[in-house]
Amino acid sequence: MNKNLIWHPFTQQKNSVPELKIIRGDGAYLFDADGNKYIDLISSWWVNLHGHAHPEIARxxxxxxxxxxxxxxxxxxxxxxxxxxxxxxxxxxxxxxxxxxxxxxxxxxxxxxxxxxxxxxxxxxxxxxxxxxxxxxxxxxxxxxxxxxxxxxxxxxxxxxxxxxxxxxxxxxxxxxxxxxxxxxxxxxxxxxxxxxxxxxxxxxxxxxxxxxxxxxxxxxxxxxxxxxxxxxxxxxxxxxxxxxxxxxxxxxxxxxxxxxxxxxxxxxxxxxxxxxxxxxxxxxxxxxxxxxxxxxxxxxxxxxxxxxxxxxxxxxxxxxxxxKNSICNIININSAHLQGLDILKQSERISGLRVCGTIAAFEVHLLHANLNAELKKRFLSKGMLLRPLGNTVYLLPPYCITQEEILNSYRDILEVVNGIQNE
CATH class of the missing domain: 3.40.640.10 (Type I PLP-dependent aspartate aminotransferase-like (Major domain))
Known part of the structure; x- marks a missing residue:
């Protein structure tokens, strides 16, 4: 695949890592050409309300x-x-x-x-x-x-x-x-x-x-x-x-x-x-x-x-x-899971500014690292999580089909990623 054919948005193409080729989506998950699975915790730039490939919308x-x-x-x-x-x-x-x-x-x-x-x-x-x-x-x-x-x-x-x-x-x-x-x-x-x-x-x-x-x-x-x-x-x-x-x-x-x-x-x-x-x-x-x-x-x-x-x-x-109209319970559950998840993150002194509004949660990561944003993205992907930090701000804005268990597991993985990065 010739990556030079496509100019990707919000990307410094000179030093960007090769793009993941996604071949299908199903609910809260995306699947790449190598068979890897990623939970889409940002609804693919905030658009996939109900997850990927929803059959009723497709019909x-x-x-x-x-x-x-x-x-x-x-x-x-x-x-x-x-x-x-x-x-x-x-x-x-x-x-x-x-x-x-x-x-x-x-x-x-x-x-x-x-x-x-x-x-x-x-x-x-x-x-x-x-x-x-x-x-x-x-x-x-x-x-x-x-x-x-x-x-x-x-x-x-x-x-x-x-x-x-x-x-x-x-x-x-x-x-x-x-x-x-x-x-x-x-x-x-x-x-x-x-x-x-x-x-x-x-x-x-x-x-x-x-x-x-x-x-x-x-x-x-x-x-x-x-x-x-x-x-x-x-x-x-x-x-x-x-x-x-x-x-x-x-x-x-x-x-x-x-x-x-x-x-x-x-x-x-x-x-x-x-x-x-x-x-x-x-x-x-x-x-x-x-x-x-x-x-x-x-x-x-x-x-x-x-x-x-x-x-x-x-x-x-x-x-x-x-x-x-039939997703209200899911939305309430997501908010509840965020609040529980933020409690998990309180264990780390590297995390501050915990906040939540509805189905949106965010916090700041404080580490001495030359390229913290890129390092976080890479490590999140290695854990099977699609997260795209804004500077040192990590946010979750998941699709409404996600479960509370999936959200809480994601918070545990986020904590492991943040604690695993060494200060430079």
Whole structure:
């Protein structure tokens, strides 16, 4: 196999180890060409909600492909898109009524940013050109999404990004005794920013409750309620990037279900099709939708994709949501297993920052090692675990088909790996 044919994402190809060739998946497991088995503890970049090769979703895809594989979505519609939006509409706040399709999380965010900006532009307000976000945030890899992110992945492109304002993020963990003080610092910073720039800020964008690629950093619901109240008082839009946190990852269907102030935009993707096909939605309100109506095309939202609202992807999403409704006990059990697993990790002085939110758990590993991230990944794989640390942060975000025993065994193996690495 010539590895030079393919340029892999988020990889330094010069010194990367040969990629594992995966030939099949089954539930929580992946199998490579050499017959090795790996438990997928990160749902393959957070998309495989129900595990791999789920037969019901596969059948839904097959049945839809026999009827209609795709049709242009400008000037046309189809039943799978309609059914999916009706299903989601019954599960989200009543004020979120308009559904705009795209094909990935970055683009769903890009759409929300453009809609927020053009809303004000269509009102004749050309000064609202700023966006507000949090330090450590990651909203995607398109140019707009990069502009409101601050996770360190996109520093090469700063000169191309539009201006945005970042405020601190008071991330917390189990046993954090300083969280109230950290939150007050951020809230004071927020008031200062709003006093100076509120008439120029189009929207606040955030990953509610958990910052994903920024290190699975978690904050408190009470803090977000105070932030969002201040934002609402200034008439600034709120964008919830729930690309990662959606579909019960935080313990509720969406993180917004735990938060008093509801967003003006909801961005969802990743797990929506159960990991089978790309699909994304940006969901917003009648007020925002109506601002784009007019007698000429100038006021319209000029954005779209060739595969917008692909019928096969919509069919997969409908089936995934149906399966999700029967997965609540599994989700509760995963959360319980995480809490037990973190207790196991407390045995090691090399581990700190233990935290959990719904089906997401994370912690930091402290070792003097030249390339700790790569060493951890290699050793986890040797133990049959697919884990992809973010720097020295190890996180688990497993599929809902996993058992409590599988999770606890994984925590024991993680502890063995961490304790087995020598300081350099």
């Amino acid at each position: 839904a895809i097959y049945n839809q492909a026999l009827k209609l594989e795709h049709v242009i979505f400008a000037g046309f519609t189809h039943e799978p898109a309609i059914r999916l939006c009706e299903e989601l509409s019954s599960l989200i706040p009543d004020r979120l009524t308009k559904f705009f399709f795209s094909d990935n999380g970055s683009t769903s965010v890009e759409v929300a940013l453009k809609m927020a900006y053009q809303f004000w532009y269509n009102q004749g307000d050309r000064e609202k050109t700023l966006f507000l976000s949090f330090d450590g945030s990651y909203h995607g890899d398109t140019l707009g999404a990069m502009s409101v992110s601050n996770s360190g992945f996109h520093d090469h492109f700063k000169k191309l990004q539009f201006q945005s304002i970042k405020i601190k993020f008071p991330h917390t963990w189990i046993g954090d005794t300083e969280i109230e003080e950290k939150e007050e610092v951020v809230l004071r910073e927020l008031v200062e920013v709003l006093d100076e720039y509120s008439n120029k800020i189009s929207a606040l964008i955030l990953e509610p409750l958990v910052q994903g690629a920024g290190g699975m950093r978690m904050c408190r619901v009470s803090f977000l309620n105070r932030v969002l109240s201040a934002i609402k008082e200034r008439g600034i839009f709120i964008i919830f990037d729930e690309v990662m946190t959606g579909f019960y990852r935080t313990g509720t269907l969406f993180a917004l279900d735990q938060i008093l102030i509801k967003p003006d935009f909801l961005c969802i993707s990743k797990g929506i099709t159960g990991g089978f096909l790309p699909l994304a939605l940006t969901i917003t309100t009648d007020i925002i939708y109506n601002a784009f109506l007019g007698d000429d095309f100038f006021r319209a939202f000029a954005h779209g994709h060739s595969y917008t609202a692909n019928p096969i992807a919509c069919a997969a999403a409908i089936k995934s949501i149906e399966i999700l």
